[in-house]
Amino acid sequence: MEKRVVFRQTFLPYLLLAPQVLVTLVFFFWPASQALYQSVLREDAFGLSSEFIWFENFSALFAEAEYLHSLEVTALFSLAVATTAMTIALYLAVQADRVIHGAMVYKTLLIWPYAVAPAVAGVLWMFLFNPSMGIVVFALRAVGYDWNHALNGHQAMALVTVSAAWKQISYNFLFFLAGMQAIPKSLIEAAAIDGARPARRFWTIVFPLLAPTTFFLLVMNVVYAFFDTFGIIHQVTEGGPAGATNILVYKVFHDGFLGLDLGGSAAQSVVLMAIVILLTVFQFQYIERKVHY
Amino acid sequence: MAEIRFNKVYKAYGNNEVIHGVDWHIRDGEFVVIVGPSGCGKSTLLRMVAGLEVITSGEIFIGDRLVNDLEPAERDIAMVFQNYALYPHMSVFKNMAYGLKIRGLPKQEIEQRVQKAADILEIGDYLKRSPRQLSGGQRQRVAMGRAIVRQPSVFLFDEPLSNLDAKLRVQMRLEIKKLQEELGITSVYVTHDQIEAMTLGHRLMVLKDGYVEQLGTPIELYERPATSFVAGFIGSPAMSFLDAEIGEDGRQVVFEGGDRLAIAGRLSLDAGSRVTVGLRPEHLVRTEEEADSLHIKVRVVEHLGADTLIHGDFGPGKADLTIRMDGIEQIRTGETLRIKAAPEHIHIFDPETGGRID
Ligand SMILES: Nc1ncnc2c1ncn2[C@@H]1O[C@H](COP(=O)(O)OP(=O)(O)OP(=O)(O)O)[C@@H](O)[C@H]1O
Ligand SMILES: [Mg+2]
Numbered sequence: 001m002e003k004r005v006v007f008r009q010t011f012l013p014y015l016l017l018a019p020q021v022l023v024t025l026v027f028f029f030w031p032a033s034q035a036l037y038q039s040v041l042r043e044d045a046f047g048l049s050s051e052f053i054w055f056e057n058f059s060a061l062f063a064e065a066e067y068l069h070s071l072e073v074t075a076l077f078s079l080a081v082a083t084t085a086m087t088i089a090l091y092l093a094v095q096a097d098r099v100i101h102g103a104m105v106y107k108t109l110l111i112w113p114y115a116v117a118p119a120v121a122g123v124l125w126m127f128l129f130n131p132s133m134g135i136v137v138f139a140l141r142a143v144g145y146d147w148n149h150a151l152n153g154h155q156a157m158a159l160v161t162v163s164a165a166w167k168q169i170s171y172n173f174l175f176f177l178a179g180m181q182a183i184p185k186s187l188i189e190a191a192a193i194d195g196a197r198p199a200r201r202f203w204t205i206v207f208p209l210l211a212p213t214t215f216f217l218l219v220m221n222v223v224y225a226f227f228d229t230f231g232i233i234h235q236v237t238e239g240g241p242a243g244a245t246n247i248l249v250y251k252v253f254h255d256g257f258l259g260l261d262l263g264g265s266a267a268q269s270v271v272l273m274a275i276v277i278l279l280t281v282f283q284f285q286y287i288e289r290k291v292h293y
Numbered sequence: 294m295a296e297i298r299f300n301k302v303y304k305a306y307g308n309n310e311v312i313h314g315v316d317w318h319i320r321d322g323e324f325v326v327i328v329g330p331s332g333c334g335k336s337t338l339l340r341m342v343a344g345l346e347v348i349t350s351g352e353i354f355i356g357d358r359l360v361n362d363l364e365p366a367e368r369d370i371a372m373v374f375q376n377y378a379l380y381p382h383m384s385v386f387k388n389m390a391y392g393l394k395i396r397g398l399p400k401q402e403i404e405q406r407v408q409k410a411a412d413i414l415e416i417g418d419y420l421k422r423s424p425r426q427l428s429g430g431q432r433q434r435v436a437m438g439r440a441i442v443r444q445p446s447v448f449l450f451d452e453p454l455s456n457l458d459a460k461l462r463v464q465m466r467l468e469i470k471k472l473q474e475e476l477g478i479t480s481v482y483v484t485h486d487q488i489e490a491m492t493l494g495h496r497l498m499v500l501k502d503g504y505v506e507q508l509g510t511p512i513e514l515y516e517r518p519a520t521s522f523v524a525g526f527i528g529s530p531a532m533s534f535l536d537a538e539i540g541e542d543g544r545q546v547v548f549e550g551g552d553r554l555a556i557a558g559r560l561s562l563d564a565g566s567r568v569t570v571g572l573r574p575e576h577l578v579r580t581e582e583e584a585d586s587l588h589i590k591v592r593v594v595e596h597l598g599a600d601t602l603i604h605g606d607f608g609p610g611k612a613d614l615t616i617r618m619d620g621i622e623q624i625r626t627g628e629t630l631r632i633k634a635a636p637e638h639i640h641i642f643d644p645e646t647g648g649r650i651d
Binding site: 184186187189190191192193194195196197200204205208209211 | 343344345364365366370371372374375376378380381382391392395396439443
């Protein structure tokens, strides 16, 4: 049975929708259309004159080695963040699923990082890994490993990946745990009677049944790494050293606001928009089909 | 092939004891049924045999092995769950092959065994389908198939038919019975349906609140119920219970209002002792005699075709009494009937403990 509220007059529903529609128009459609418009213009640095140049901004973009490098960095970064955050979250969810006593405490603690703003998370990790006074750096030095992410691009990438993944673990954990608890207990018991040990039960029963969750999270994590990690990058590395952590969103900001190349930056935003749209379509296509079974 | 022995088996969840000492010996090849109302501990008992619940104290043996500390996998059992518990992401074939694959059987043998089980259960056409694409009855068969391919020494069933409609339930009941007889595998079957229990089991255990009320064959339970609980639980329509006292000579029960019935033998109870008298609806017959009969005022008449059920009020207390008569009887509501029961069909219980007296 479907239950829905039916409004007699047509006015009220529109009124109720209005705030959301307004917000979407002002903060999404307006900037998006501006970006689209700007991406086909060349503007001088003072914004005094502009010239319509078709897709020159885009062709320039894809000819630019720096941009291609940023694409590569972003791909690597988002995959690394997604894999790290999901693997750890899945492991924690498996453990939490087994806990009977005090489960609530673990769950609450594990959910906290999600409430931390990206910029704050960035600061936190930056302090831990500060080359001159970070406690982790101190510990690493004690075992003979020299840490300086301000100079070493790989270390910088590792640091932003860890910072970004750390924040996302909570979110993934919640979904994995919910997904696992939705699997009927009798399936696990049937597998146990069939002779499967815990590890085998996990890989042959639990993990395949989590496929829809895993897929959903994969897309969500990639989207997160693409767009929501700006604050972390900004705090921790500012895209450096030498562009080693200069992901696409950060480059948009950097080129547009610092480099004042508005046309080029707008073209980059448009590319990002296209990526989001693609990911979303991809997501819905597969969610509909529920993956696998 | 194996026998199962329970030796003072207790189970508690925290401080809440739910099984209070079960002793039982199930013979090799026997089909036994655990029956009782919801929440009495049937599933718990079965799951302790399966190894899905820890045994709080006592011992369970399967064959000559003490299984208390063995994993489910090591107990050589197969179980059919109420919700079937088929692996939703695997085809029917893979569902049935899963346990064999884990045991490392060669591919060819797995195929042979699955095919054979599928033939027995007539599910050969569905092997490639996913469980989602099957009806409830077909899923039930697959669940059975998954149990029999393993060729275990014990089958465990937890209300396997309760999700099926009435007609299918009767059909599957017969099939399970036939299958068990053919395979001769020791089976423990849990149900709250007394008809299922009576028709399937060689022997029954009636469980109530974690206590064993009675163990015995269906006939024993029907003819000589050990407690008023068993008496009311086994048999359909259910037995009626009436309050009475023992008559002066100990050979009669006297009801409120003065009606009396003669009983078989002489009870070692004092005259005037209070008892509960149990009468099965099918053992009550109409009579013209005034002595040795009960006067019933008819409240409701149900015509079932093959028989007629009469629900009546008895005595000043208007106690419920059900009478079953063969065929179609023209009886009107409000009429007064005189009925009697043969002495050997009168069950007498202690009103305090519910225990049988004879
Ligand atoms: N995991 C558990 N934790 C605590 N109590 C439990 C647990 N499982 C069962 N019980 C309790 O044990 C008692 C017996 O439960 P059980 O599931 O064996 O009943 P049942 O006879 O199978 O009932 P049903 O016919 O409804 O399936 C019930 O009182 C139930 O509340
Ligand atoms: Mg049960």
